[in-house]
Amino acid sequence: MGAPERRAHPNDMSEFRLYNTLTRTTEPFAPADGHTVSMYTCGPTVYNPAHLGNFRTFLFEDLLRRTLRLRGWGVKQVMNLTDVDDKIITRASQTGRTITQVTEPIVEMHPADCEELGLMDGDPVQISSRRGTIRINVRVSERQARGQVFVPMHFREAAANVLTNPQLDPYSRIASFKVSAVKIEKVGARRPALV
Numbered sequence: 269m270g271a272p273e274r275r276a277h278p279n280d281m282s283e284f285r286l287y288n289t290l291t292r293t294t295e296p297f298a299p300a301d302g303h304t305v306s307m308y309t310c311g312p313t314v315y316n317p318a319h320l321g322n323f324r325t326f327l328f329e330d331l332l333r334r335t336l337r338l339r340g341w342g343v344k345q346v347m348n349l350t351d352v353d354d355k356i357i358t359r360a361s362q363t364g365r366t367i368t369q370v371t372e373p374i375v376e377m378h379p380a381d382c383e384e385l386g387l388m389d390g391d392p393v394q395i396s397s398r399r400g401t402i403r404i405n406v407r408v409s410e411r412q413a414r415g416q417v418f419v420p421m422h423f424r425e426a427a428a429n430v431l432t433n434p435q436l437d438p439y440s441r442i443a444s445f446k447v448s449a450v451k452i453e454k455v456g457a458r459r460p461a462l463v
Contacts, residue, residue: 284339304342307333311347374407376418377452382408387454395419396451400430403455417450 286297299305309329312322329345336343360370375395377387387393389408394401395417404419412418419428432448 299341304344305336307336307343307345309345309347373404373420375404375452376407376409376412378412378414378416379408379410380414381417382406385452385454392455394453394455395431396453397431397448399433399448402428402430417452 284297285294287293288295307329310325312326329347333343333345356367356370359365360367363370369390375393382388387406387408389406391406392403393406394403402419409418419431431450
């Protein structure tokens, strides 16, 4: 029997390695000044609802930042809005909407649900749950099943988290920040489209 394998302690300052996509090799990494890592990372987009790929990016950035701090290095992180202007213009052109319409917070609703409630694309609605209420505009979309709505989480103005709760539903065992029962009511006059 040989000596037992040595396990690294979290504060062990052995060599830290990262994969370099330019050289396609794993290389030693350390901050340029020996103390602080500068991270420039991609942030949320506002031209489309957030998706799993966006959240994977945010999770990786968070894990990397935490790992660097655990190693004893300071971290200075800047998060941007990546290529928003070009993508917003492209999305507006593709969908026949104005830039304002593409970037405003929305609730996606099935066409049959909109018809039943007398709602049209762009109409303001009030969405209420047991936790709170928000006002937001409707986007008629067949992406949502009948009886379901979708509010993107990345709009501060929409504040979808006001409607939700991180506690687990006793039956589905799913946190209600993923699923929440809501009431939708038409409010006020339709907003004029901004050009």
